[in-house]
Amino acid sequence: MDGFVKVRIVQANGMDLSQFQFDFDLTFATFFMNADMTLYGRFGSRSDFKDAMRDMSLEGFQKALGAALELHKEYPANSASLIGKKGPESTFKVPEEYPSLRKYKPTLDYEGKVARSCMHCHMVGAAERMIFREKHKPIPDEVLYLWPMPEVLGMTLDSKDKARITSVAKGSSAEKDGFQTDDDILTLEGQPMISIADVQWVLHVAEAPTTLKAEILRNGQTVNLDLSLNEGWRRNSDISWRTTTWDLRRMGTGGLVLEELPAADRQKAGLADTELALQVKHVGQYGDHAVGKKAGFKKGDIFVTFDGKTHRMTETDLMAHVMQNRMPGERIPVTVLRAGTRVDLELPMQ
Amino acid sequence: MIRYITALTSLLLLVSGLVLAQDRDTKVHNDRKVVQATGLWIYNDLPKGIAEAKKTGKPLLIVFR
Numbered sequence: 188m189d190g191f192v193k194v195r196i197v198q199a200n201g202m203d204l205s206q207f208q209f210d211f212d213l214t215f216a217t218f219f220m221n222a223d224m225t226l227y228g229r230f231g232s233r234s235d236f237k238d239a240m241r242d243m244s245l246e247g248f249q250k251a252l253g254a255a256l257e258l259h260k261e262y263p264a265n266s267a268s269l270i271g272k273k274g275p276e277s278t279f280k281v282p283e284e285y286p287s288l289r290k291y292k293p294t295l296d297y298e299g300k301v302a303r304s305c306m307h308c309h310m311v312g313a314a315e316r317m318i319f320r321e322k323h324k325p326i327p328d329e330v331l332y333l334w335p336m337p338e339v340l341g342m343t344l345d346s347k348d349k350a351r352i353t354s355v356a357k358g359s360s361a362e363k364d365g366f367q368t369d370d371d372i373l374t375l376e377g378q379p380m381i382s383i384a385d386v387q388w389v390l391h392v393a394e395a396p397t398t399l400k401a402e403i404l405r406n407g408q409t410v411n412l413d414l415s416l417n418e419g420w421r422r423n424s425d426i427s428w429r430t431t432t433w434d435l436r437r438m439g440t441g442g443l444v445l446e447e448l449p450a451a452d453r454q455k456a457g458l459a460d461t462e463l464a465l466q467v468k469h470v471g472q473y474g475d476h477a478v479g480k481k482a483g484f485k486k487g488d489i490f491v492t493f494d495g496k497t498h499r500m501t502e503t504d505l506m507a508h509v510m511q512n513r514m515p516g517e518r519i520p521v522t523v524l525r526a527g528t529r530v531d532l533e534l535p536m537q
Numbered sequence: 538m539i540r541y542i543t544a545l546t547s548l549l550l551l552v553s554g555l556v557l558a559q560d561r562d563t564k565v566h567n568d569r570k571v572v573q574a575t576g577l578w579i580y581n582d583l584p585k586g587i588a589e590a591k592k593t594g595k596p597l598l599i600v601f602r
Contacts, residue, residue: 191598194579194586195572197565199601209601218599222590252598259596295565295581302561308601 190256191219199306201293204277210334210387211312212429214239217248219255219381226272227258229384232346234336236428242336242383246347254349254381271378272385274392282306285314286321309430316431316510320438325511332421332507335390337383339423340414342366350380360420365412371404375414395420427502438537439509441479442471445502448489456489456524463497465490465505467523475537483532485525492522509536 196202199211206224209216209231216231230251232242258265283291288310296304312333319326337344341359345351350372355362372380375389376399393399395416403410426432436442448456448464458464467488470480491497493505494513513519518533572580579586583599590597 188598190595192579192586192590192593192595193577194583194597194599195581196583196599196601197568197581207599207601214602216601218597218601220597220599222587222597224587227596255596255598297566297569300562301565305565 188252191252197305198295199282199308199311200291200295200304201281201283202311204279204281204311205274208274208277208388209308209384210391211308211310212334212431213308215243216308216384217251219251219258221259221262225262225266225269227255227262227269228272228379228381229388230382232336232383232387234338234425234428242346244346247345247349247382250347250349251382254379258379258381265379268374268377268379271376272388282311282314285311285318287314287317312429312431313434316434320510320515323514328419328421329391329394331510332424332426333391334387335421335424337361337386337390339390339421340416344372344383344386346383349382350375350386360415360417364415366401366403366414367405369405370410372401373404373409374400374402376400390416422504422507425501425503426506432506435506435510436471437475437478438515439506439513441482441484441534441537442476443467443479443484444469445490445505447499447501458489458491458524461499463491463493463500465493465500465502478535478537482534483530484521484523484534488523488525488530490521491524491529492520494519494521 207218209229210233213231213233216229218229219227221227228251230248233239235241279285281293282288283293288306291306292304295301315330316326319330341356341361342352343354345353352366352368352370352372354368355366372386374380375386378385378389380386389399393416396418397416398413399416401412401414403412436444444467445465446468448458448466453460453464456464467484467486470484470486471477472480493500494508509519513536515536517536519536521532521534523530523532569580572578579589586597586599
């Protein structure tokens with residue numbers, strides 16, 4: 188770490204959104220950069236609510252640090268390979284330009300209510316979705332299923348390494364494309380990969396359908412592969428863990444948190460594997476998060492019909508359906524199983 | 538009696554909210570003090586970090602946390 192000038196940023200206020208594009212649901216996100224703001228790489232990944240460290244490790248961070256220093260030594264000879272690491276210019280220059288974030292100032296109020304003056308990173312992600320929702324437009328896949336983990340394509344990367352594959356799911360698109368366990372992803376779309384976050388970045392900005400050029404190291408040999416991104420590939424993502432999903436729940440389920448019923452409980456309830464069975468695990472109590480409560484939903488209710496649909500869905504699937512097909516003001520018919528009895532209710536959209 | 542309990546509950550919530558908010562503010566202030574005292578990190582000042590990186594020739598490690 189002594190090889191770096193270390194800067195810690197504790198707020199989203201005033202953040203240059205064209206320069207700093209990262210998963211705003213993270214509580215730890217790192218950029219390795221040149222002083223001219225050329226980006227060498229990112230570090231910081233998450234895919235679970237309770238276990239924030241599942242996709243990160245000190246070993247992985249150390250490897251990313253070392254790789255960033257190597258890229259810095261080669262710079263500017265390697266500058267062409269780094270161009271793609273920076274995203275397109277942002278519509279909003281800084282977060283305070285978002286309509287829902289206009290109350291925030293560009294700096295913290297250290298002389299006053301400093302905590303209240305602080306904009307959290309996840310607020311930027313929520314503000315981006317609000318742009319669509321307030322215009323009654325569907326939230327696109329790339330805004331809903333953002334920063335996809337490589338698992339979405341069937342490959343799991345080692346959190347203790349840069350971009351090493353630890354497993355490839357059978358029948359997955361990664362397997363069909365020829366990726367194998369122990370492959371090291373050296374570059375993706377010509378960009379050097381120094382972390383899982385770097386892989387996520389390329390996936391995040393990719394427009395499907397497409398194929399991404401991958402250079403991998405396998406048994407000491409460099410192999411070139413194509414990584415296929417088919418139409419709708421992002422929809423395998425799970426967004427339930429995200430802090431920003433709380434705002435989706437406010438808008439789409441009136442503050443209800445839903446989880447799939449475990450197999451044994453499905454059987455007891457007489458529900459087949461292919462049927463909808465989302466149980467209410469939490470009912471919001473205040474303000475807009477209590478809309479579900481006021482509509483009569485209770486903890487323990489099992490959704491068996493939602494907007495005319497009875498097929499199996501995850502909470503993510505249900506949220507995506509609502510955010511892309513149902514607008515504020517609409518009322519969605521829902522049938523729940525409550526103590527063995529079917530109850531018909533309506534869920535107002537916000 | 539009910540109005541008295543409601544008023545007391547509201548007052549307790551207000552006071553605990555103020556205490557909680559004060560704790561959060563104190564935490565933010567203390568965080569800045571502690572991190573700055575280590576001398577290892579430039580705290581919340583990107584222009585200063587960029588200037589230091591230009592001066593030293595070192596790359597930047599920018600952490601959002």
